[in-house]
Amino acid sequence: MAKSQIRYHLAHPLTPRPLRFSRLRALRHWTIRRAYNLYRHQARRTQELELERQYNAMRDACEALRLMGADGMMAADGGSAGGKDVGRLYRIAMEKKGIWEGVPIEYARTQMEAPPREGWNHAWTR
Amino acid sequence: MVCAKCQKLLKKTELATPNVKKKNEMYFGSPAGSAKSASKGSATLGNTGVGKSKLLSKSAKNPYAAYSSTCGGCTTKVDSGKKFCQRCAFKQNACAMCGGPAKELICKSCREHLSRRKYSAAAAAVAETPEPVSSIPPSTQASGPKQAYQLRAGVVLSRPPQLTRDLTPFEKAFFLYQRRLNERLALPFTRYFYFKKDTPADLEWKRKMKTRMTPARDIGVYNAYGKEGWNDEVLVGAKESETEEQIEALLKDVEAVSVGGAEGEAAKQESAIDRPMPRTTEADNLGDHKSLDRLLQRTLYLLVKNKEGRWTFPHDRIAGRENLHQTAERIIVQAGGVNMNTWVVGNAPIGHYNYDFQKTIVDLEKGVEELGERVFFMKARIMAGQANLETNKFGDIDFKWLAKEEVEESVTPRYWSAVRNMLAER
Numbered sequence: 001m002a003k004s005q006i007r008y009h010l011a012h013p014l015t016p017r018p019l020r021f022s023r024l025r026a027l028r029h030w031t032i033r034r035a036y037n038l039y040r041h042q043a044r045r046t047q048e049l050e051l052e053r054q055y056n057a058m059r060d061a062c063e064a065l066r067l068m069g070a071d072g073m074m075a076a077d078g079g080s081a082g083g084k085d086v087g088r089l090y091r092i093a094m095e096k097k098g099i100w101e102g103v104p105i106e107y108a109r110t111q112m113e114a115p116p117r118e119g120w121n122h123a124w125t126r
Numbered sequence: 127m128v129c130a131k132c133q134k135l136l137k138k139t140e141l142a143t144p145n146v147k148k149k150n151e152m153y154f155g156s157p158a159g160s161a162k163s164a165s166k167g168s169a170t171l172g173n174t175g176v177g178k179s180k181l182l183s184k185s186a187k188n189p190y191a192a193y194s195s196t197c198g199g200c201t202t203k204v205d206s207g208k209k210f211c212q213r214c215a216f217k218q219n220a221c222a223m224c225g226g227p228a229k230e231l232i233c234k235s236c237r238e239h240l241s242r243r244k245y246s247a248a249a250a251a252v253a254e255t256p257e258p259v260s261s262i263p264p265s266t267q268a269s270g271p272k273q274a275y276q277l278r279a280g281v282v283l284s285r286p287p288q289l290t291r292d293l294t295p296f297e298k299a300f301f302l303y304q305r306r307l308n309e310r311l312a313l314p315f316t317r318y319f320y321f322k323k324d325t326p327a328d329l330e331w332k333r334k335m336k337t338r339m340t341p342a343r344d345i346g347v348y349n350a351y352g353k354e355g356w357n358d359e360v361l362v363g364a365k366e367s368e369t370e371e372q373i374e375a376l377l378k379d380v381e382a383v384s385v386g387g388a389e390g391e392a393a394k395q396e397s398a399i400d401r402p403m404p405r406t407t408e409a410d411n412l413g414d415h416k417s418l419d420r421l422l423q424r425t426l427y428l429l430v431k432n433k434e435g436r437w438t439f440p441h442d443r444i445a446g447r448e449n450l451h452q453t454a455e456r457i458i459v460q461a462g463g464v465n466m467n468t469w470v471v472g473n474a475p476i477g478h479y480n481y482d483f484q485k486t487i488v489d490l491e492k493g494v495e496e497l498g499e500r501v502f503f504m505k506a507r508i509m510a511g512q513a514n515l516e517t518n519k520f521g522d523i524d525f526k527w528l529a530k531e532e533v534e535e536s537v538t539p540r541y542w543s544a545v546r547n548m549l550a551e552r
Contacts, residue, residue, distance in 0.1 A: 009316035017311050025356075036300050050551050054476070057548040061478035061502055072275025072500050089277075089502075092449040093474040104469050106509035111290045114402035120285075120418040124510035126464045 065090035198225060271488055276499035279453035280441035281461070282476065282545075283428040283468060283506045285527065287552060289405055291423050293369060299360075302345060302367040306358040309350040315341040334382065343379045344372040377401065415526040418512065424529040425550050428513060429536060430461060431524040437536040439545070441501050442520060450475055454504035461520060462513035468506050475502035477548030479541065503548060 021029060067074045070085035197204045199214030209225035210218065220227060293301070321328035335341070339349035346366035348358060365371045381399050409417035418426065429437045440461035444453050454470045482498035489496065513525050526536070530549045534542050 005319055009319050010313070012313050012316075014314065017313070019307070019311055020356075022356075028359075032300065032303060035296070039296060046551075053547040054550070057477040058474060061475040064478050064480075064500065065475065065502065068275075068277075068500070070277075071272070071494070072277045073273060077273075077275075077497075089444075089450060092451075095473050099472050102469070104467065104509055106467070107469065107507065109288075111287055113290060114405060115288060115407060115419075115422050117400075117403055119407065121510040122418065122512040124465060124467055124512075126467075126511075 062090060062093065065093060271490065271493045271495040273486075273497055274494045276496050277444045278441045278499055278501040279444050279450050279457060279475075280439045280479070280501045280503040281428075281454045281457045281470075281506050282439055282503050282548065283458060283462070283466075283508055284550075285418050285426040285508050287425055288422040291552065292405075298367040298369065302360060303358075305342065305345050306348060306350075306360075309340055309342060309345065309348065310355065310358055312350075314351060330382075334379065344375045346375075373402065415528065415532075416512075418508070418527055420527065421529050424552060426527040426529060427533055427549065428462065428508070429526050429528055429533065430515070430518075430520075430522040431526075433521045433523070435523070436538065437526070438541065439503060440520070440522070449473070450502055450504055454506060458506060461518055461522060462515070462525070463517050465514060466511035467509040468511075469509065471505040471507060476505045477503045477545055479503070479544035481540070503545065505548075 064074075066087045067076070068086070068089070069083065070088065196202070197211040197214050198209050199218060200211065202211040202213070204211045204222075208222050209215075210220060210222050212222055214220075215222035317328070317331060321331055338347055339352070340347075346360065346364070349355060350358065360366050377399055405422065407417075407419045407422065408414075409420040414420060420426065428440065430440050431437050440457050442453065442457045442460065444450070445456075448456070451470055451473045458466065458468050458470070479501040480498065481501075483496065486498075487496040488494075515522055515525055526532075528536060530546075530551065533549065534546070537545070
C-alpha cells in the first residue's frame with residue numbers, strides 16, 4: 001500500500017522540475033555561487049592555517065623536550081648533552097598506549113543551536 | 127684570510143698591481159712556480175720559453191697565465207703569489223698567501239670582517255662544523271653551581287564551545303537563497319501521503335498552507351508553483367534570512383497547532399511551547415569572567431593570577447620522575463580543587479614557553495643555578511564543575527575563564543607570543 005502510494009506521488013506530471021533563469025538572473029546566480037565558493041575557500045584556508053599553527057606549536061614544544069636533559073638544559077646551552085635523561089620526557093610524551101582510555105562520555109557532546117536550560121553545572125562535585 | 131706575516135708583505139707593496147712582471151720578463155709558458163720566478167726577477171735563458179713547445183701545456187697558450195696560478199685546494203684561478211683561493215684558505219684554516227696555518231693569525235679587522243659576514247660566505251664553513259651558538263656562557267662544571275632550567279608543566283584547561291557559531295550575514299542570505307531554489311526544484315508536497323483526507327491534521331495543514339503557501343515553514347511567504355514562482359529572491363534588508371526570524375516562524379507554526387486543536391483552552395495552556403534559551407546568557411550581559419556560562423560559542427581558558435599579580439595558565443614544577451601528563455593532572459587538582467570534571471588530552475605538550483630570568487636563582491643546597499624556566503603546556507578539557515582557589519597550593523589569588531582575545535589582554539606580550547599559536551581561534 002505504502003509503496004504504491006509513494007510510486008503514485010512521485011510520478012508527478014511536473015517531474016523533473018525545470019529551473020529556468022533569465023539571462024541576468026543566471027548571471028546573478030553564477031555570481032552568488034562564485035562568491036560563496038570563494039567565501040568557503042577563505043574559511044577553509046583560515047582553518048588550515050590555524051591547524052598548522054597549532055601543529056607547529058606542538059612540534060616545537062616536542063622538539064624542545066627531545067633535546068632537553070633532566071636539568072632543562074639543552075646541548076645548545078652548553079648543558080649536559082648526553083645521558084639517558086636527555087629526551088626522557090619526550091619519549092614519555094610520544095607514548096600512545098592508553099591515550100584513548102578514560103575519555104569521558106561528556107566529551108562527545110556536540111555543539112547546539114541553543115544553550116541548555118539549566119546552564120553550566122557549576123555545582124558539580126566529585 | 128691572510129696570515130700576519132703575509133699581511134706585512136702585502137703592505138710593503140705600493141704598486142696597484144703587485145707582482146706584475148715587466149714585459150721582457152714574461153714568458154708564455156707553464157705558470158708553475160710563477161710566484162717564485164716572479165720574485166726572482168729576470169728570466170734566465172732556460173726559463174724564457176723561447177725554445178719551448180707550445181703544445182706542451184694547455185695553459186701555455188694563455189698569455190696571461192703568468193699572472194695567475196691555481197688554488198692548491200680546488201681548480202679556481204687565484205692571483206699570482208697566492209696558494210689558496212679565499213674559500214679553500216678558509217676551509218683549511220690556512221693563510222691564502224703562504225699556505226701556512228692561520229688559526230691565530232687573523233688580524234682584528236679581518237676577524238670583525240669575518241664575523242660580519244657570518245651569514246654569507248662563512249655559512250658553508252659553519253655548516254660543516256656546527257658549533258652551538260648561544261648567548262648563555264657554557265657551564266663551568268669545576269667551579270660554581272651547576273646551571274639548570276626550571277622544568278614546569280602548565281595546564282591549558284579549556285571549556286569547549288557549547289553552541290554553534292553565529293552565521294555571517296552572507297551565509298544567512300545564501301542559505302535562504304538555496305532553500306528557495308530548492309522549493310523551485312522540489313516536487314509538490316504530496317499531502318495525501320502524509321494526511322488522510324478530512325482528518326483534523328489535514329484541515330490544519332490546509333489552513334496553514336493557505337497563509338504561507340509553501341510546505342517549508344521558515345523561508346517566508348513564497349509559492350514556487352504560482353505565477354510569481356520566479357520571484358524567489360528576497361529584497362535587501364528582508365527579515366526572512368535572519369536566524370531569529372526563522373526560529374520565530376517555526377515556533378509560530380507549532381503554536382498554531384495547539385491553538386487550533388479541538389481540545390480547547392486547557393490544552394492550549396498545557397502545550398505552551400518551550401522557547402529555546404537565548405544564545406547570550408546572563409553571565410554574558412554581566413561580564414562575569416568567573417562563570418563558565420559565558421561566551422558559549424567560544425572556547426574558554428582558565429587563567430590564574432599568581433602572587434606577583436601576573437595572569438598565567440596554572441603551572442608547576444615537574445616533581446621528581448613525573449611525566450607531563452601526571453603533572454598536569456596534579457596541577458589541575460592542586461590549583462582548582464577536586465570539584466572539576468576534567469580530562470587531560472594525550473601525553474604530548476601543545477606548546478611551550480621559555481623564559482630566562484633577569485637574575486639567576488642560585489640554590490646552594492642543591493648546588494644549582496637556575497637560569498630560567500621552561501613551561502610545557504598540556505591540553506585539558508573541563509566537562510562540569512567550577513574552579514575553587516581555596517585549596518590552591520601555588521598561592522594563586524584569582525582565576526578567570528577567558529576567550530582567546532581576552533587572554534591576550536590579560537597576559538604579558540612575551541607570554542602571549544609563546545601561547546597564542548596553541549590556542550584555538552574559536
